[in-house]
Amino acid sequence: MTRRALCIGINNYPGTQMDLAGCVNDANDWADELGARGxxxxRLLDAQATKAAMLAGMREVIGAAAAGDMVVITFSGHGTYVPDASGDERDGLDEGLCPYDLKTGGALLDDEIHAIFAARKGGVHLVLISDSCHSGTVTRAAPGGDDDADLPRPxxxxxxxxxxxxxxxxxxxGKPAAASTGESPFARAVSRGGGDLxxxxCKEGPNNFSFDARIRGRPNGAFTHFALKALKTLPPTASYADWHAAVxxxxxxxxxxxxxxxxxxxAAARKRPVFG
Structure with missing residues (x-):
């Protein structure tokens, strides 16, 4: 079995005034953990993580995998949504991941992610880890001033x-945008009957956020920090369900x-050994 991973972390979002601090650390932390596991x-970090590069990276890691191989993709950065152009969303909004060149290249939408993963070979197992928000409101997610730069930011x-x-x-x-009620942009890529996870x-739906944090002075995603911390305490035979319960x-x-x-x-996927 071959194991491949793509770890994406984006702090810098030019032209948006919505920069983050912990996402590159997240990507490096996931990459170090996965590298140690074989x-x-x-890695795609900040300016490397354009929309084109994210698409190419996902196609490469998925396309190279054969039956029995495992692919892990981690994303730390902003999530967003856009008006649905295809009419397939009940809430009228498509969920998306925000690449570095969001202002010029646009969001990486759930439809695009689904198409990449749908083209994979049979028997390839996916584990997707998303430390970002996929729904929210303008008012709740608005950035603070300089005086509260160290506070958690959605x-x-x-x-x-x-x-x-x-x-x-x-x-x-001129008004706060309606919140999306949809799923994570990765959710459509998961084959619930094929061992994917x-x-x-954070939860789906309005006013649920993944936070950019500063823990003991180091910027990190709160989820990434505690997920990796919990993972180090688990026995080698621990399942994904065990890991989730430890977080x-x-x-x-x-x-x-x-x-x-x-x-x-x-249920079967949740019982599989972590990254096993």
Whole structure:
């Protein structure tokens, strides 16, 4: 079995005034952990993580995998949503991941991610780890001032921060945008009957956020920090369900980081050994 991983971390979002601090550390932390477990790891950090590079990286890691291989993709950065152009979303919004060149290249949408993963060979197992928000509101996700730069910041990119005014939903013109009720952009890629798994830093739906944190002076995603901390305490035979239980409610949500990490996948997938 070949193990491959793609770890993406984006702090810098030019032109949005919505920069983060802990996402590159997240990507490096995941890459170090996975590398120590025998994965071939590729990293895309900040300016490397354009939309084109993210698409190419996902296609490469998925396309190289054969039956029985494992692929892990981690993403730390902003999540967002855009008006649905295809009419397949009940809430009228497509969920997306925010690449470095969001303002010029646009979001990486759930439809695009689904198409990449749907083309994989049979028997390839996916583990997707998302330390970002996939729904929210403009008011809750608005950045603070310079005096509270060290406070936790939601990893959610409001549409008004990057879309031109003519593309915003009518309700968003001068008002907070309606929140998405959809899934993580990775959720459609998970084959619930094929042993795939999604670990995400927060619940779906309005006002649920993954937080950019500063823990003992070091910027990190709260979910990434506590997930990796919990992983180091588990025996080698621990399952994904065991790992999830060691993170929540043991560490999250907390008073500082009110987020509830989620695990999505079949019962069989949850019982598989972590990265096994």
């Amino acid at each position: 994965f071939e790891v590729k 990893r959610f990119m409001p549409m008004a921060a990057w879309l031109p005014p003519e593309r915003l939903p009518r309700a968003a013109a 999604l670990l995400s830093g 929540t409610p043991a560490a999250l949500p907390s008073a500082s980081y009110p987020q509830s990490p989620q695990i999505v996948g079949s």
